[in-house]
Amino acid sequence: MSNQHDERSIRIEKIKSIKESGINPYKDRCDTTHNLEKAGKLEPGTKDVELCGRLMLKRVFGKLIFASLKDFSGRLQIALNIKDMEQERFKFFQKMIDIGDFVYVKGEIFRTEKGELTLRVFDYKLLSKAINPLPEKFHGLIDLESRSRQRYLDLIMNTETQERFIKRIKILKVLRNFLDENGFLEVETPVLQAKPSGAMAKPFKTHHNSLDIDLFLRIAPETYLKRCIAGGFERVYEFARCFRNEGMDPSHIQEFTLLEFYCAYWNYRDNMLFTQKFIKHIIKEVNGSLEIEYKDKKIDFSSDWPEYTFRELIIEHTGIDLECCESKDDLLEEIKKRNIELEEVDVDKIGRGNLIDQLYKKVARPKMINPQFLIQHPIDLSPLARKNDDNPSVADRFQLVVNSWEIVNAYSELIDPVEQRERLVRQAEARKKGDEEAMIMEEDFIQCMEYGMPPISGWGMGIDRFIALLTNQENLREVVLFPLMRPDNSAENT
């Protein structure tokens, strides 16, 4: 792989020769007077400007060199004129400083004949030498796999990548601020759990050596956050990194961030009102406008978001009235009558609630672009949610659907310990029958509930999806700095 013509070897040779001349090519620090963005706003004629950054471009014209520096704030052109320094220094820059190296430069701001604001360099210093060449200056790094595996290159080469991650940070901050301002306290709950609960999902399994027990990575923070409420906290939230051992595709990653909050004495209706205020505030802060552009669509958050029950949506899209099909078999018959294909759904294994959910996902959800609330979920899909007082087959629950994605899932929490036990027992039975995603019986959580819990409404949001929505991305890997990828072993054998 390496020979004398290989760029990497050439650069290593350069380092050797730099070191032999008594210069350390890896400095420990650097002072500057401006970052590059601020330097780019200085008046021509400003003297003694000290800058540093990574060299991104170098154009040599014999006795004049144009180059481009990049730092976190931006880019600025620099120019070296052979008249402005000892010839040896000029030659050194020409021969020994490569694209990708970090340099310090000192000089005066001026405007080139072509009008570009530029630093005229009188003095410079090599701060750190790179040995691998950067990707090509015009196309940069394009391939999603390379960009994900070598995110640092993606960040260097594609300014929109850096902007996207800065936007992610801002969104998290705005979410956090809003919750803080509304009296919520940020808490931290365990990632390693003996019984992964709070969602219907397959967990990652690991092992604790000294306790000699299997542990699981959390699939949701829900039951721990509710323990906090039982313990007297009234409003808590957590940005919870969660892990689900399921298939990967553009809208699912193994490790994702779930924001959950819990508020004592609220029901799901209170929470719907809050949600609308909350999300509108975030979008306004981050985006400036309540109408966002997403791919070829416009998504409008500005109006009052409509709410639909499962029943209404399914009547609208299929003509089937859930109230007229009390049993799963009745519903199945109606589905068949209308030639609606639920391909690959194993209708024998799933219950009525799940069948309704599948039907909704097939016929209604793909058409739900603008924000809307979905309410009255089948109770057997919501083992931790409160049963509706008027209709015991549905839960006091809502989802916010945007762009066919379930962005928010929230409900009035079930706080009746006897009923909670029964519901979890039923889940445990389903689990025994082979439903890997049925919820786990968590005795400790029920015991907590038996000591008494106030009325609670809980709320959860898939942060990565929300960010993808606000950054116009279709693949969640674009909004996670270092998404999980299968290790690439080919490079390790060299």
Add this chain to the structure above:
RNA sequence: GGGCCGUUAGCUCAGCUGGUAGAGCAGCAGACUCUUAAUCUGCGGGUCGAAGGUUCGAUCCCUUCACGGCUCACCA
């Protein structure tokens, strides 16, 4: 997990019906004092993802494998 597609120089990409590979950028040597993907001359750089198979001959056809992308299913 299934289906479809992809993997060629450091990067971005060509490569015809099978005759063992090209360009641009980057690099090296040289010219050049205003470039904006600078230009000009010359040069070097490849296990064509991997392993088998068919063939006189494979980047190309076949099989298997690896990695990825899209998609279906599960899910947020």
